Amino acid sequence: MFKTFEGLVASFSAWVWDWPLLVLLIGGGTFFLIYSRFTPFFYFKHAIDVLRGKYDSEYAPGQLSHFQALSSAIAATVGMGNISGVAVAIVMGGPGAVFWMWxxxxxxxxxxxxxCSLSVMYRSKDNDGNFLSGPMYVITNGLGARWKPLAILFALAGLVGTLPAFTANQLTQTLIDVLDWDDEYKWYIGITLAGIASLVILGGIKRIGIVASKLVPFMVVLYFVTVITILILQIQVVPEMFMLIFSDAFSGDAAAGGALGYLIKTGVKRAAFSNEAGIGTAPMMHGTAKTNEPIREGLVAMMGPAIDTLLVCTLTALAILSTGVWQRTDDNGISLTLEAFNTVLPYGLGNVVVLIMVLVFAFSTLFSYSYYGTTCLGFLTKPKYGKYYNYIYIFSIIIAAVVKIDFAINLIDSAFAIMAIPTVFSGLLLAPKVNAMAKVYFKNLNR
Incomplete structure (x- = not known):
C-alpha cells in the first residue's frame, strides 16, 4: 500500500515539475524583475539599513522586528536544503545545476x-490582535472572496509542504552516518528530535523569532568560515570548478541522460526548495513584521535568496565539486556533503563540524516550518485552532526520520509545486498595487 502511494507521489512530482511549473516560477519571476525595472536592486543598501534596525519602531504593528522576520524566514530556508539539497542537485543534474540555482x-x-510586500499589504488579524499573513490572505483580501478556492488550495498544500519530511530525514541520516549507528536507531533519534523541537514551537511565533534571530547569524558565519577553509585548502581547483559549472550549465553533459532540460529543472527545483521564492512560505513570516511600510519588508525579504542560494548554496557546491567526491561515490544528500568535508579536513573533524552545523541548520528549519503549518491550518479552520497543527508536526518528525530520502524529496516537491501556483498567480495579478506603493515609498525616501 505504502509503495503504491510512494510511486504515485514520485510520478506526480515528476509530472508537476515539468515545463508548465518551470515557466510559472521562472517566467513569473522574470516578469517581476522586468516589471519592477530592477528598482528594488538599487536599494540593497537601504534594505541592509532596515535590517540593522535603523527604521524600527516599537509602536509599529506586528509581532517580529525586520531582523527577526528575515532570520525566521532564513532559518526555514538556510537549512538542510543548503547542505543536503545542493548535493542532491549535483548528483541528479551535474555541476551545471548550480548555475540554474543561481x-x-x-x-x-x-x-x-x-x-512579501503583498503579505504586509493584505495581512489580517486574529482575535488576539496578532497578524496573520501569507498567500491565502493576500488572495482573499487582495483579490476578493471569489478567489478563495485558490487560497484554500494553497493552505491545503501548505499543510503537507511545511511538514519536516526532508529536514528530519537528513538530520537523522547525519547522526547515523557520523555516529556509525544502525538504522534501527532512527526511531529513537526521531523521538528525541520531536521532543527538542516541541520546546520551541509550542511557544509560538515570538519564541520562534527570538530563537531564530540567535541561531541564524551563528550558523551562517560558522558555515562560511568552515567552507572557506576547505576552499582555501583546495584553492588550486576552485577556478576550474567555476568553469565546470558554467560549461556544464548549457551542455548538460554531466546531467542524467545529458539532457539540458532535465538539468534546468533540477537546478530550479532545488533552488525552490532552498530559497522558496515563489512558493509562499516566506510571506507568512514576513507578514508578521513590525512595520507600516509593506515595501520596506519586501526589500528585506529580497535579501533572503541572496544569502541562502547565492552565498550558502554556492559554498556547499564548491566544497563538493572541488573535492571530486560527486564523481566517485553513489552517496547522495547529506552523506555526500559529509564525505566532501572529511576528504579535506583532518580525520574526524569533518564529522564534528558537519554534525554541529546540521544540528543548528536543521533545528532552525524545524522551528520555523511549524509556524507555516499552523498558519495554514488556522486559515482553513479558525486562527485559534492553528496551534493544533504543532502536534501533527511533532509526530511527523518521528515518521520522517525513518522514511526514504527519495520519498521525502518527492513529497515536498509535490506540495511546493501546488503552493507555487496560487502564490505566483496572485502576485502577478496584484503586482500593479506593489508598483504603485513602491513609487510613493521610493519617492519619499529620496527626498
Whole structure:
C-alpha cells in the first residue's frame, strides 16, 4: 500500500515539475524583475539599513522586528536544503545545476520583493490582535472572496509542504552516518528530535523569532568560515570548478541522460526548495513584521535568496565539486556533503563540524516550518485552532526520520509545486498595487 502511494507521489512530482511549473516560477519571476525595472536592486543598501534596525519602531504593528522576520524566514530556508539539497542537485543534474540555482535565486529576489510586500499589504488579524499573513490572505483580501478556492488550495498544500519530511530525514541520516549507528536507531533519534523541537514551537511565533534571530547569524558565519577553509585548502581547483559549472550549465553533459532540460529543472527545483521564492512560505513570516511600510519588508525579504542560494548554496557546491567526491561515490544528500568535508579536513573533524552545523541548520528549519503549518491550518479552520497543527508536526518528525530520502524529496516537491501556483498567480495579478506603493515609498525616501 505504502509503495503504491510512494510511486504515485514520485510520478506526480515528476509530472508537476515539468515545463508548465518551470515557466510559472521562472517566467513569473522574470516578469517581476522586468516589471519592477530592477528598482528594488538599487536599494540593497537601504534594505541592509532596515535590517540593522535603523527604521524600527516599537509602536509599529506586528509581532517580529525586520531582523527577526528575515532570520525566521532564513532559518526555514538556510537549512538542510543548503547542505543536503545542493548535493542532491549535483548528483541528479551535474555541476551545471548550480548555475540554474543561481539564475533562479536572482529571479527569486524579485519574486520575494513582490510576494512579501503583498503579505504586509493584505495581512489580517486574529482575535488576539496578532497578524496573520501569507498567500491565502493576500488572495482573499487582495483579490476578493471569489478567489478563495485558490487560497484554500494553497493552505491545503501548505499543510503537507511545511511538514519536516526532508529536514528530519537528513538530520537523522547525519547522526547515523557520523555516529556509525544502525538504522534501527532512527526511531529513537526521531523521538528525541520531536521532543527538542516541541520546546520551541509550542511557544509560538515570538519564541520562534527570538530563537531564530540567535541561531541564524551563528550558523551562517560558522558555515562560511568552515567552507572557506576547505576552499582555501583546495584553492588550486576552485577556478576550474567555476568553469565546470558554467560549461556544464548549457551542455548538460554531466546531467542524467545529458539532457539540458532535465538539468534546468533540477537546478530550479532545488533552488525552490532552498530559497522558496515563489512558493509562499516566506510571506507568512514576513507578514508578521513590525512595520507600516509593506515595501520596506519586501526589500528585506529580497535579501533572503541572496544569502541562502547565492552565498550558502554556492559554498556547499564548491566544497563538493572541488573535492571530486560527486564523481566517485553513489552517496547522495547529506552523506555526500559529509564525505566532501572529511576528504579535506583532518580525520574526524569533518564529522564534528558537519554534525554541529546540521544540528543548528536543521533545528532552525524545524522551528520555523511549524509556524507555516499552523498558519495554514488556522486559515482553513479558525486562527485559534492553528496551534493544533504543532502536534501533527511533532509526530511527523518521528515518521520522517525513518522514511526514504527519495520519498521525502518527492513529497515536498509535490506540495511546493501546488503552493507555487496560487502564490505566483496572485502576485502577478496584484503586482500593479506593489508598483504603485513602491513609487510613493521610493519617492519619499529620496527626498
Amino acid at each position: 539564475i533562479s535565486a536572482l529571479i527569486g529576489m524579485a519574486t520575494k520583493f513582490y510576494t
